Amino acid sequence: RKEVEQDPGPFNVPEGATVAFNCTYSNSASQSFFWYRQDCRKEPKLLMSVYSSGNEDGRFTAQLNRASQYISLLIRDSKLSDSATYLCVVNGRDSNYQLIWGAGTKLIIKP
Amino acid sequence: DAGVTQSPTHLIKTRGQQVTLRCSPKSGHDTVSWYQQALGQGPQFIFQYYEEEERQRGNFPDRFSGHQYPNYSSELNVNALLLGDSALYLCASSSAQTSLGPQHFGDGTRLSIL
Numbered sequence: 001r002k003e004v005e006q007d008p009g010p011f012n013v014p015e016g017a018t019v020a021f022n023c024t025y026s027n028s029a030s031q032s033f034f035w036y037r038q039d040c041r042k043e044p045k046l047l048m049s050v051y052s053s054g055n056e057d058g059r060f061t062a063q064l065n066r067a068s069q070y071i072s073l074l075i076r077d078s079k080l081s082d083s084a085t086y087l088c089v090v091n092g093r094d095s096n097y098q099l100i101w102g103a104g105t106k107l108i109i110k111p
Numbered sequence: 112d113a114g115v116t117q118s119p120t121h122l123i124k125t126r127g128q129q130v131t132l133r134c135s136p137k138s139g140h141d142t143v144s145w146y147q148q149a150l151g152q153g154p155q156f157i158f159q160y161y162e163e164e165e166r167q168r169g170n171f172p173d174r175f176s177g178h179q180y181p182n183y184s185s186e187l188n189v190n191a192l193l194l195g196d197s198a199l200y201l202c203a204s205s206s207a208q209t210s211l212g213p214q215h216f217g218d219g220t221r222l223s224i225l
Contacts, residue, residue: 004153032212034213041199041221042218042219043201043216043217043218043219044154044201044216045216046213046214046215049212049213087153087154098156098159098167098169099144099156099214100156101146101153101154101155101156102153103151103152103153104153
C-alpha cells in the first residue's frame, strides 16, 4: 500500500460547481498535512496546510480525519482557473523531515 | 523577497554523463530538499540538507549526491546518467524552526537524457 494515495482523476466539473476529493495516508503518527496545487509543467505551490480542526481559505476548505486517516479538499464555486493537479502531502513515517507526496488528482473545470 | 531559484531551467544530457543542478533557498530559509518528479507522478524525495549536511535521504542510489554551502544554497549531482533519470528536479526550501511546516518550491530543472 502506498503511503499516500489519491484518486488520479481526472475530475471533470462544470464551472460554479462544488468538488471534493480525498487523500488517504498510512502512517497514523503523521502530524503535518498539506494540499499543493500544480499546474502543467510548473512547480507545486502551497494551497493550504490542513489543521486538526479543519480550515477554510475563501472557496477552499480542508479537513483532517485522523480516525480514518484521510484528508479532504473541498472547492466551492469552482472557477476555470482552478483547473490543475492537486497534490496531497504528509510527513513521512521515519522522520519529520521527509514529506511524502501523493501522485495528485487532476481537476478540469469546464465552462 | 527572493523566492527559491533553480538553475538551469532546462538541460539535455546523454547517458553516462554527469550533471549538477543548483538551488538558492528562499530568503530566511536554511533547509533545502531535493525532489525528482516524473511525468504524471508526485515528487519523490531525494534528500534534504541542513547545516551543510545530508539530514535525510530517500530511496535513491548513490549516483545522486548533494552539497549545501554556508550561504544555504545547494547542489544536486547525478553521475552516470540513465534514461530513467529524465524528470523535473525540484528544489524546496524551508526553515528548520518550522520543520513540520510547508516547503516552498523553485521552478525546477527539466532534465532530459538522450
